[in-house]
Amino acid sequence: MTAAPAPGAAQAPPPPDRTPPAAGRKRRPAWDEVPRWQIYLPLGIYLVFTLVPFYWILLFAVRPAGSTSLLPWPMTTAHFEKVWTERSFGVFFQNSLLIGIAVLVMTTVVALAGGYALARFDFRIKKGFMLALLCSQFVPGALLLVPLFQIFAELRMINSLGSVIIAETVFQLPLSMILISGFIRNVPYSLEEAAWVDGCNRFSAFRIVVLPLLRPGLVAVGSFAFVHAWNHFLFALMFLSSQSKQTIPVGLNTLMGADSVDLGALAAGGVIAAVPVVIVFAFIQKWLVTGFSAGAVKG
Amino acid sequence: MASAVTSPPQAGTPQADPARRRRRTGAAPRRLPYLLIAPAGLLMLGFIAYPVLSVFYYSLQHYNPTKPWRNGFAGLDNFTRIFTDDPHFWGTLSFSLKWVVVEVTLQLLFGLALALIVNQTFVGRALGRALVFSPWAVSGVLTSAIWVLLYNSQTGITRYLADLGIGEYGTSLLSDTATVFPAAIVADLWRGVPFFAILILADLQSVPKDLYEAAEVDGAGRIRQFLHITLPHIRDAIVLSTLLRAVWEFNNVDLLYTLTGGGPAGETTTLPLYIAHTSVDAHNFGYASALTTVAFVILLFCSMVYLRLSKFGGDGK
Numbered sequence: 160m161t162a163a164p165a166p167g168a169a170q171a172p173p174p175p176d177r178t179p180p181a182a183g184r185k186r187r188p189a190w191d192e193v194p195r196w197q198i199y200l201p202l203g204i205y206l207v208f209t210l211v212p213f214y215w216i217l218l219f220a221v222r223p224a225g226s227t228s229l230l231p232w233p234m235t236t237a238h239f240e241k242v243w244t245e246r247s248f249g250v251f252f253q254n255s256l257l258i259g260i261a262v263l264v265m266t267t268v269v270a271l272a273g274g275y276a277l278a279r280f281d282f283r284i285k286k287g288f289m290l291a292l293l294c295s296q297f298v299p300g301a302l303l304l305v306p307l308f309q310i311f312a313e314l315r316m317i318n319s320l321g322s323v324i325i326a327e328t329v330f331q332l333p334l335s336m337i338l339i340s341g342f343i344r345n346v347p348y349s350l351e352e353a354a355w356v357d358g359c360n361r362f363s364a365f366r367i368v369v370l371p372l373l374r375p376g377l378v379a380v381g382s383f384a385f386v387h388a389w390n391h392f393l394f395a396l397m398f399l400s401s402q403s404k405q406t407i408p409v410g411l412n413t414l415m416g417a418d419s420v421d422l423g424a425l426a427a428g429g430v431i432a433a434v435p436v437v438i439v440f441a442f443i444q445k446w447l448v449t450g451f452s453a454g455a456v457k458g
Numbered sequence: 459m460a461s462a463v464t465s466p467p468q469a470g471t472p473q474a475d476p477a478r479r480r481r482r483t484g485a486a487p488r489r490l491p492y493l494l495i496a497p498a499g500l501l502m503l504g505f506i507a508y509p510v511l512s513v514f515y516y517s518l519q520h521y522n523p524t525k526p527w528r529n530g531f532a533g534l535d536n537f538t539r540i541f542t543d544d545p546h547f548w549g550t551l552s553f554s555l556k557w558v559v560v561e562v563t564l565q566l567l568f569g570l571a572l573a574l575i576v577n578q579t580f581v582g583r584a585l586g587r588a589l590v591f592s593p594w595a596v597s598g599v600l601t602s603a604i605w606v607l608l609y610n611s612q613t614g615i616t617r618y619l620a621d622l623g624i625g626e627y628g629t630s631l632l633s634d635t636a637t638v639f640p641a642a643i644v645a646d647l648w649r650g651v652p653f654f655a656i657l658i659l660a661d662l663q664s665v666p667k668d669l670y671e672a673a674e675v676d677g678a679g680r681i682r683q684f685l686h687i688t689l690p691h692i693r694d695a696i697v698l699s700t701l702l703r704a705v706w707e708f709n710n711v712d713l714l715y716t717l718t719g720g721g722p723a724g725e726t727t728t729l730p731l732y733i734a735h736t737s738v739d740a741h742n743f744g745y746a747s748a749l750t751t752v753a754f755v756i757l758l759f760c761s762m763v764y765l766r767l768s769k770f771g772g773d774g775k
Contacts, residue, residue, distance in 0.1 A: 193680070198580050202590070205572060209590050212604045212648060215615075219607055227613065269497045276494035288495060295506050296702065297757040299709035301730045302750040305516070305743050306509035329505040332498050361490070390597040392712045397738070408599040412716050415606055422607060429603040433596060440595035444588050448660050 219426030238427035248431055250403055251410040255389055258323055262388035265328045266335050267381045274339030292333040300330050304397050311398055322398040327388040335380045342376035375446045382443045386436050407432045517751040521744035536748030550732040554708055557728055561646055562704045569654025577662045594652040598712025605645035605717060632718055635725050642726055646713055654699060661695035705760055729753050
């Protein structure tokens with residue numbers, strides 16, 4: 160911790176702007192003059208690779224059974240109705256949503272506290288703790304199923320959504336904390352200290368000064384946690400035994416029985432599974448790249 | 459708990475003082491960092507560290523709930539069996555390594571290319587980025603579901619290709635040992651490349667633009683600029699995301715479990731998938747734990763390489 164800054168340090172003047180590039184510059188610099196076709200052609204090819212699978216699943220979801228048309232016409236909602244009610248995707252959807260939101264909130268709050276400690280303090284077990292965070296990245300969740308199952312059985316949490324929420328949160332925490340502490344490090348400490356001088360305590364200084372600046376990073380971390388919890392499959396499969404507690408990925412998996420696949424139902428289920436994450440993605444994608452570069456895994 | 463153990467007594471401070479300060483600012487500053495990491499630390503102790511230790515413990519036991527008469531201390535039996543007498547271990551391990559190497563190499567190459575492309579300024583960049591990155595949000599089971607539809611022998615892509623005279627009707631890419639590996643690789647690339655590209659793009663944006671201007675003045679072409687400016691700058695990001703990704707790909711069970719179920723004929727069973735089968739289907743928890751321990755040692759080795767290369771945690775704040 161540095162000493163209290165001189166009054167007014169909070170409004171440190173922005174660094175003087177460098178003189179704008181000479182006005183008469185004709186050529187664009189080389190990194191910007193890649194021939195257009197060298198951008199659009201490979202991007203187009205990759206776009207086809209990306210979008211065909213999406214189109215395929217949409218097509219199968221709205222196409223009447225038995226049709227082989229490659230155009231989604233005539234359309235039917237029969238597959239969706241069947242999956243939503245008969246295959247209880249409505250229930251799965253609720254469960255997944257509940258798990259996703261709970262994991263999002265818990266991960267963000269817990270990682271925010273931990274990340275703040277890692278970014279702003281030197282303390283004795285800090286290095287060990289960082290090392291533990293990193294090592295935990297190498298612990299495969301799938302390999303811990305049995306002991307985790309026993310723990311949750313001991314806690315009488317088998318077949319309750321709580322078990323999955325805890326397990327997903329724990330496995331999201333390390334990376335989230337590393338990312339968030341990176342974001343906090345990017346906020347100058349002097350801003351906080353200035354707020355103390357103005358009468359804030361540590362908590363209110365954090366809330367008023369730092370938190371607003373963290374928003375893009377928190378959105379990235381939170382949505383990352385949500386998407387993971389929404390998509391992850393194994394914990395729900397193992398810890399939730401009754402069908403009324405199951406999640407979307409498990410439901411999808413049961414639709415995928417080897418040969419006798421009801422393709423329309425599978426496609427409709429897939430679309431239902433994709434909708435929330437695609438919405439989340441559309442909402443955050445502009446922050447995603449900045450989020451990662453700010454908090455990056457650079458340590 | 460950590461705070462109680464490690465927080466040093468505050469020498470020379472009257473007993474009442476820390477308490478008063480705690481009331482005012484939330485917590486005594488010395489304890490504050492421990493209080494802040496306590497929730498995360500406790501969760502990780504209880505649900506990662508303790509399970510890891512109990513896996514080590516069970517690896518030395520015969521433990522199978524369906525065969526209770528055999529349970530008990532096993533010494534190193536499980537381990538000797540893994541290395542000398544297991545028909546599946548070496549096969550699944552080598553498939554795991556093959557899977558990780560092929561998958562991560564391709565993801566890196568495509569991801570780097572994709573990141574370089576969408577880092578350019580061009581009309582429609584925002585939309586282009588959003589579209590090519592979108593499979594990032596989709597994962598595991600949903601990826602399988604999509605590709606099961608695409609690879610389906612009756613109504614999948616091969617049927618429509620056969621209509622065009624390419625290949626034969628009724629080809630099932632997932633049940634033929636010759637095609638299942640490339641088919642699974644392509645499915646995993648679909649969602650893996652965007653993630654790689656996002657990480658690399660994040661780092662590409664931190665390369666100072668004036669370096670390129672300087673290189674421009676010196677007459678360096680695009681290829682030399684890439685080799686001498688871009689690549690050295692993003693080298694760390696590439697090394698880190700590659701290693702992190704390798705471990706994730708090694709550990710990931712969702713995709714193969716649902717796409718191929720490890721088949722046909724165990725052709726696509728990775729070590730973690732084999733472990734899942736051993737514990738969940740065969741209930742052989744002791745042996746599965748020993749397999750887990752071996753996998754863990756392999757991964758720990760990777761993590762040490764990772765630590766070396768990243769110099770992680772070196773310079774604190």
